[in-house]
Amino acid sequence: MTDLPPGLGAWSSLPFFTNQWPGISAAISEDPRTILPPAHQRFAALELTQPENTRVVILGQDPYPTPGHAHGLAFSAEPDVRPFPRSLSNIYKELEDDLGVTRPNADLRGWARQGVLLLNTALSVPAGEANGHKHLGWHHLVHQVLELTSARPTAYILWGNAAQKLEKHIKPGDHLILKTAHPSPLSARRGFFGSRPFSQVNNWLAARGETAIDWNAGTEAQA
Template sequence: MALPDIGAWRDLDFFASDWPGIEAAIAQDDRDILPPQVQRFAALQLTQPENTRVVILGQDPYPTPGHAHGLAFSVEPDVTPLPRSLLNIFKEMQDDIGAVPTTGDLRGWARQGVLLLNTVLSVPAGEAHGHKALGWQALAHQVLEKTADKPTAYILWGKPAQALADHIRPGDHLVIKSAHPSPLSASRGFFGSKPFSAVNTWLKNRGEPVIDWARNSEAE
């Protein structure tokens, strides 16, 4: 399958050196692979390098069919109940800024410059981390390096995301680290971390528009 239009991200070395092998491995996998091919690079399509102001790293897509649509932590707007990590994100957001989106579709964030990138962009249905050995992580490494060309806010939830911090080149960045919002760890430092107000304070102090975290995906 030809790559979708991902704009300036296409210049990353990953797409010449790593992607052909990953694409071939996925093509040979006879399991149901999520998200659908046309949505696999949705995060890069929606948030271009020059528009990226915030980066939130996830792990791999939701393994439940109908949930993942190419953005970390986000789900299709009709998904109920929400995945538990996303429920915890919204709980912290409500406590932090007093508002949340009306659905779990976070494309409204992406359109404001929040790159919602998983470190692995595919998963076999029902098999979390089933594609973690394909080599996807090189893409996240290169995206972090590229976004660090200008001041950017990074939200690193959990140890796997925090382990990638070395790929963020030094600069006038905001780096927020806390426990992951999953039910197993949210009570160990995610709740009460107030990342949403922290990002907006940082952006405001830089003279940039803040993120409307409660914006619905349909809003333009």
């Protein structure tokens, strides 16, 4: 079996890493194109937010295809990226309208460290070719992550049709499931703006006696 990426922790027990990862790893190794994010960051979302710590799941699509942007977390980018990716810029607009929080950089690792799993539905992309690895087999991982995390109450933020189609992999339970348009400039005005997902998540957590997410955390540049 292909060596497991380091730092996976409890995620390493998912069948994906035995059944699909060896083939995906081989396909990436044989792809002559530049693949993003760099290999050491490919599973950063899982490494930073372990199953037992996951309280919120936000699904993205695939990593940013611009070199130097993606670092393994959905919607997040390296702290020095300017201008912000367009979907992230709209997320920040909604965050400011919802909670008055203004974030100075594109790095969302501060969210991940509080139990917000920022998971793309594909964890690799050829540079400059959005959705270039959409059919590589990453969906097996996403399905299994949803099934595992939904074994206990979790908040799910499903932006756009692609994410919402994955709801069937969330086991029934006392979850919060928020479904709106995607924050992309093409669709944000069709229901994303004004949806107040951040306060909704914190209100749900508070009702359960849990600590709210500090959506302003981690705004300092981090290595």
